[in-house]
Amino acid sequence: MPLYVTKLCYIVVYNKRRLAFYPSLGYYNHGPMSYLEVLNISKSYGDVRALVDVSFEVDEGEYFCIVGPTGAGKTTLLKIIAGLLKPDHGRIVLDGVDVTYMPSEERGVAYMPQGYALFPHMTVWENVAYGAAMKGLSKERAIMALKMVGLLHRKNSYPHELSGGQQQRVALARAIASGSRLLLLDEPLSALDLLLNIELRYELRRYAKELGLTVLHVTHDSEEAMSIADRLLVLNKGRVQQIGEPEEVYIKPRNLFIAKFLGDATMLRGRVIDIEDDFFMVEVEGLGLVKVRGHPPTKDLVLVIRPEDILLVDENDVFDDNVFKGKVRDVEFQGVKARLHVVVGEVEVLLDAWLDSGYIMSLKGKHVLLKMPSNRILVYEDSGEDLHYMPWR
């Protein structure tokens, strides 16, 4: 009740419902515009550099994933785009307008934090209609959003009465109903168990596409990002590592970090001993000579081979390139496929095989022949780092 005194002061001093008007703020007219442009954003917390010169563009209606290990600066980046943090340098341009210093509530960017932050003192309906109420929009969009996520019948429940999946849907409905064209989702699926995670992934994408929304989805799970994104951005230690379509990034990771981060692989250290026209030979310690297609970047190399690229072959292929004999140390059952840990010489190689018969599972302890196709081997410069150091694991 005494609050209304303060409220009155506010309204007198500043009419808060007045529409925002931004005169003379650089409108950008360079060719076909992207919907969201992040330009050279940097942000430090004391000595810690959370973001270093991050730039990327997102088109309207795109489902864009930002993926990186914990502490990569993903949440900081989202908060800067949402207007909840100010960058030290750089600009955010949204739909042609520089919004870097525009307060969050005027940007029209809905932020859904990790854990959803459903207001615990409001019902589902009050939560979903919150944005509309604050912006003075009609409530119809809120009804539409609740219907869409299939929770209209729970509109009088409180958030704590809902399951994890339902809470996630309400948070999404709330973001949609706020009328924002850009959704920022911070780890929207990480609190859910694996099955629900996979189910809701496609639901998220479907809603976004149906409504033509632009989505920035942050996650630490590279598999999740690759299965859902139109394009993805890999972030590490505050720096952009690579931007591209999931397939492109997975097949051609630009550096060793991305190759390691996006999936399991066998990593081998080697030294180039011979260079031919379109291939070169690498001597790998404890394994032998490996033939690789392409041109070596340096003399000391790290070779990366994905488990699904290595093939099991029979005696007929024993004279092909890169065929090695090894002993199966262990077989991991993974549903439709199995992962074999094969000891070849002094190194251990990972390989995936389809489980079309019981044969694969019986390989444990036996000797097999395997082939590393020379065109599927990724090559990176050896910077001397520990190949098995993966702090995000």
Added chain:
Amino acid sequence: MLRRSFLHNVLLALGAISLLTVLVFLPSFYLLTFIFTRWDEIYNEIFAHPLIGDTYWKEIGRYLSLSLRLALTTILIDLIIGVPLAYLLSRGSFPGKSLLEDLTMLPLVIPTSGFGFATMLAWTASYGLPAILGFDIKVDTLVPMVNVPLLMLIIHVALTFPYVVKTVCGALRDIGKSYEIIASSLGSKPITTFRKITMPLIVPSLLSGLVLAFARSLGETGATMIVAGVSTTAPIAVVKWEFENKLAPAAFLGALLVGISLAIIVPIEYLASSSRRARRLIPLGVEVLLVRWERKAPGRLRLFRDIISLLSIALLVLLPIAVLAYNAMIYWRQDPYTGRMEGGILYQLYGPARYIDVIAKSMMTSLIVSSLATLISTYVAMISIPVIARSGYGRLLRIMLKVPLVIPTSALGLAMILLWGPRGLGLVPPGLWLIVLTHVVFSVPVIVETGLASYFETNLPLYEDTARSLGATPYDVMETITIPMIRRGIIAGSLLAFTHSLGETGATFIVMGDHTTVSTLIVNLVESLAIPASIFASLVLILTSIVFIVIIRHLIE
């Protein structure tokens, strides 16, 4: 682009800070400035009086020495009874635990003058416990070694040990049981675990609890006045001099009290919040022997702990209230010793003296004062909490808000009258409104603290950020998210402030003018030897507070 949201933030921050400054900080720090602005006057009065020389300075030294000895002895005893009690409350599970918790917190909200009166009755009356046991305790019985009046020490311990219990209990709950379980699974005896694991972890909280207790003891006025007898502590001297219109010594002593409180609190608060590393105090060889001894130590220490805890609660809290209630019964119709009706409560209330009118009137004043003060403080606290929680200078504001909590109440009263009263700005004459303003000073920090506690408990910044991105302006966020979500903390804090305000005596005494609140009335009644009437008024006041404590407890859970 310094625009809307910036404007909102600035308005909010300016509003909050200016309110805090005028209502809370200005009175708290005013006495200190008084020393500098009126130094000539102080010097001529205290150090170089033409007639009496530096008599005042010597007196100040004497009073301060008594107060400091008292406060130090008090926190020593607080330590001995507070830690076991906190351990019992946070680790034990037994029937009646929540009742024990309520009893522990009672002295924090109980009206001090009523409680002081009850304690005096319980320990000095001829039918009291000590008399039955064969001890003869009087108001001027001194404790050997430290030479402080025993009764004063008892009342100070009773009023301050909850601070130690409360902070240590909170720390013990935060730490959880897991470290202790692991230590005992590694083969450590409970007493070794307590010494090596639990104790180092609670030291910062223990320190800040002891500091609060020390400051409280240093500033205690209301109850001390009742049991003082011939001895004078520094806060009482402030009241006395103010009444005798000797402003210079009163202000100087008040400023010294504020200064001492600050000088002790600020470093220790800083220490408690920064240092987390325990140092080895005991050499390793001794350590091995100690652990060996502890392994053989009898398991009865637990019993010892429980007995200390229960006994202290029984003697310090229950006994006075029980004796007060018993007295109310036997004095109801007549004086039990002479049998004269004139010495009974009924006669004093409804007889020619008509004390019931005075009590009812002062009760009304108390309720009006407490309600107004709480309302104003709640409002100030509500707009301050978001500012303190979210801004960079919030930490500083939070530390500064600790000051009114530990300022000696009589010094606060003096500051209020010097600042607002006719000798200062002349805006508010002594009376109801000045009482309200005085109570606001210490009510705001109480509400802000409880509000901030629930602010950080609920991870509010996350919700606020989300709301902002959904289109809410900073003001909308405060109205729709922040305040509703910390509502319970604010309500609990308001009730706490209300009971504080209801029982406040020391400052009220100085600023009340012609108005009288119940707690000050009790002091007056005791001084005019209207014992039956003061029994009645104390009981009413204590019962009201107990009702509020029950409500607070209900709300917090």
